[in-house]
Amino acid sequence: MPDLSGLFTPDRVAIVGANDEEGSVGRALLKNLSSFDGDVIPVNPNLETVLGRECYSEIGDVPDAASIDLAVVAVPATVAVDVVRQIGHAGITDVVVITAGFSETGGEGEQREQELIDVAEEYDLNLVGPNCIGIISTPSGLNATFVRGEPPVGSISFISQSGAFIAAVLGWAAQHGVGFKDIVSLGNEAVLDEIDFIEQWSDDPDTDVILAYLEDIGDGQRFIETARDVTRETPIVVIKSSRTEAGAEAAASHTGSIAGSEDAYEAGLHQAGVLRAMNIEEVFDYGQVLAGQPLLEDDDIAVVTNGGGPGVLTTDAVSDSRLTIAEFGDDVGAELADVLPGEADVANPLDIIGDADIDRFRESLDIVLGDESVAGAIVLCVPTETLEFDDLADAIGDLQGRHEKPVVTCLMGGEEADRAANTLEPYGIPNYFDPVRAVSSLEVLAKYRDVTEREYESPEAFDIEKERAREILLQAAERDVDHLGVEVMELLDTYGIPIPASDLAESASEAESIAEEIGGPVAMKIVSPDILHKSDIGGVEVDVPIEAVRGTYQTLRERAIDHDPDATVLGVQVQEFVDPDESTETIVGVKRDPQFGHLVMFGLGGIFVQIFEDTAFRVAPVSEREAREMTEEIQAAPMLQGARGRTPADVDGVVETIQRISQLVTDFPAITELDINPLVVSPEGVHAIDLRLTVDRETLPVETARETDG
Known part of the structure; x- marks a missing residue:
């Protein structure tokens, strides 16, 4: 340095x-x-x-x-x-x-x-x-x-x-x-x-x-x-x-078409503990409050105001944030009742009535900040003839320093409010006209508290078969193609990701033999580097009985040729059929970002991935904690956790799969895009059902190229 x-x-x-x-x-x-x-x-x-x-x-x-x-x-x-x-x-x-x-x-x-x-x-x-x-x-x-x-x-x-x-x-x-x-x-x-x-x-x-x-x-x-x-x-x-990617070309994989550089920045900044501001006003609001105020010890805050309307606006803004309105203790309510008029409601938000003078403000705020259930406060005041903003600013600054809890203000007015803001400046207390900005600034004190308390952990290094994985990836170089599919499902097996029994059939009779060896119904998928989205052309059939395997093989090949007469068809993948009952289709994907490297995605999968785009992102390498956060961030998380009487799915298996995929792409930077879609999650475990990946053949490991030459 x-x-x-x-x-x-x-x-x-x-x-x-x-x-x-x-x-x-x-x-x-x-x-x-x-x-x-x-x-x-x-x-x-x-x-x-x-x-x-x-x-x-x-x-x-x-x-x-x-x-x-x-x-x-x-x-x-x-x-x-x-x-x-x-x-x-x-x-x-x-x-x-x-x-x-x-x-x-x-x-x-x-x-x-x-x-x-x-x-x-x-x-x-x-x-x-x-x-x-x-x-x-x-x-x-x-x-x-x-x-x-x-x-x-x-x-x-x-x-x-x-x-x-x-x-x-x-x-x-x-x-x-x-x-x-x-x-x-x-x-x-x-x-x-x-x-x-x-x-x-x-x-x-x-x-x-x-x-x-x-x-x-x-x-x-x-x-x-x-x-x-x-x-x-x-x-x-x-x-x-x-932040936008106007005109960006859609990538070959689901992940590639969904994930953009903005997702990489958002994930990278989050993993770095950086606080994101979305506009100029926010960046300096956050800077001021972080420089001037202590952190919130928890998310419960108080609102003290002499105006009901601004108090309601502030409460709405709190509801839209991660902060919560603190519940005053019984003893605090009694103390407030002693200093407030009888018509005042001693609940939070605390409206001390429009005729409040400096003494009422000072006494009320002193009691509120002394409450153990209150971690910080927003003080709102509209101009009245019963107090001076400058006096109130001094009182707020003194009380904030005495209680050592974060306070921000909304002293609403013109020149009088500007003068009061100057009075508050030495105390490090920012003043805002808009209550939403006040709430946002207090919220960032909670967000940064999370950053300071976060324990960083190194990604787990799983026991994998790296050399075998390298040999499988070499198929791209050997066949002079950039896209690989279910024909290389074995790659996932080398990194400990469960896959159904399967094999590639190059004839109808071979397909039948594979199905008989697997036993029971099978799934069948056309294999072609020129047909990336197989389901779109009818290139996938599931729950196929053994007696229908021969005919299905011919049908799938015909559909592929009808779609693209020039397509290279390598055969049909015959795969153990995984019963979808009590299971959820998810996706684990990767896209290589030019600035951050591999961006790992998790979300709701199957045919819904591009419809709902219910996804979470992290930059690889991904730790266990970060992978678990990804499973909790998506809107479909309750489906995995056992909502409405469902048996909880094997979330631990998903978390481990995300980590193993992170290790795979970290070990092999030549993988530019990858989709496991669907990754079927059930209470019994996870199974990777389909795979699609893109490789940059020019960046495959040098030692691999030497081995191939030899």
């Missing part, structure tokens, strides 16, 4: 490309650094002075150049790489490249960025950018950006893959009192990325919360591993753009 502290605590900063031309980036950088505590050194070969400061022709001309802590580069792209090379040669480690014209422009720009990366590796540079707006660190007054606005000092550190997003936020943050410690515009992330800064801030005692605006995550697995460690102590809140 690189030490990036020098980026935020420099004593000497050089601006390469500094100038005094009105409206230029070089001038804006110097102006923004006017309040910086240390030395600022302009570098420009065409100027002797810039804004009254002595200017040097190049970085090597600066006296004691090696003692420069940070170099900010704002020169034309055509010379930027040479300038960074000079910076590295001078012994300077920390560099911010503002300059655009790199990989974001394609072609020549991509080549230029690779040269920049090579220089950074040669000199071991901590390089931010290129194509960024710079960095800010408020404790030292460092504002090495070219945008307008100075954020207040705070304990939130913020990274963004969009410089424009930072530019838009700075003025808003100052207006709303949102304080920051460090802010980084990542730009093209040629060297340093979001993971590097998350690691850096995890050890920063002055960073209480990490916020991130992300458009993409280059290495999803590394992100999960890093963030999982960090979020145990420091909350991370992410707002992720590009």
Whole structure:
């Protein structure tokens, strides 16, 4: 892990490309650094002075150049790489490249960025950018950006893959009192990325919360591993753009057509313990409350209000969240009755009546926060002539500190409410006009509590037959196909997943012999790499008696040829028939995501998988706890758990199957898509009835290819 502290605590900063031309980036950088505590050194070969400061022709001309802590580069792209090379040669480690014209422009720009990366590796540079707006660190007054606005000092550190997003936020943050410690515009992330800064801030005692605006995550697995460690102590809140996949082509498998990159991000962020914000308002609401308030010890909260309507709105919002309205104890009710008018109802939500003065508010809130059944509170107040918002804000702040329980407020009004919000700011208590935002902010304190209490476990390593599995996968390479089906059901057996007895028949007589060996009725399925969805063309028959096997074989082949005369038909799979009584058809699937790797899916299966899309996702490798969560998250979970008198299904078998499939695709990254559909679950166990997978033959293990060649 690189030490990036020098980026935020420099004593000497050089601006390469500094100038005094009105409206230029070089001038804006110097102006923004006017309040910086240390030395600022302009570098420009065409100027002797810039804004009254002595200017040097190049970085090597600066006296004691090696003692420069940070170099900010704002020169034309055509010379930027040479300038960074000079910076590295001078012994300077920390560099911010503002300059655009790199990989974001394609072609020549991509080549230029690779040269920049090579220089950074040669000199071991901590390089931010290129194509960024710079960095800010408020404790030292460092504002090495070219945008307008100075954020207040705070304990939130913020990274963004969009410089424009930072530019838009700075003025808003100052207006709303949102304080920051460090802010980084990542730009093209040629060297340093979001993971590097998350690691850096995890050890920063002055960073209480990490916020991130992300458009993409280059290495999803590394992100999960890093963030999982960090979020145990420091909350991370992410707002992720590009959530839709308009125009994406449907994949070959059910899983491929359902699972998108958004599912991978959602699963990956969850597994990493990252809190997801869905809009700009949420990301800063969450950041403020996490930085300013303690966590909820449980989900039971109180609502204290002087207005019935806002109290009802808040109660509705609580009902829509995971939070619950706490039940006051009998002694609390008696205490409240002593301080409230007779017409007041001492239940929660607590309406202390519209004529409440500051004393009634203070006494009521003191009693409520002292109740052991109350983990936190929302205080709502509409303007009246009986109290001043500023006095109420001070009282709320004092009581929150005394009881050490989280409190958020909805002091509804105009300028008076804004002044009260400023009064609440030193107490770390956020104020909202909308009760829904207040509830959402308290809820995130419960969500992060879950993160801190989560015990991470390593995925189980099952005893499997890996070499045999490798040989089966080689069939794809040997047959020069990418798609495999029930003809490789044995692959599941090598990883301990129960499958019915079956075999591939290449003639009607062979089909009959296989059926007789299995005994009893059978299921029969056409096998063709050109026909992926067999049931759609009538390529599957179930509960076939032995005497009908020959005729069914011919019928299935005819249906396949009628559907596609050019299709390659390998034969018909004859399989032990699994009685569907007291069973549920589920699906376990996998799709390889370019950022996160293999994404494992579980849900309701059979023909309903794409109709209901009742699914849950996790990024492989999947632990036992994560697999069990998947079975509990789907809406059809009660069907497995024994709803309405049904005998509970073998959920443990499902959980183990998910883990074994996770191990399979982790062992063989060449599997790009996989469906077990259906995975039939009954009280007696699980059976994989059908299999479909896609492999990338070019990435099959090298040792496998060597074995084949031999």
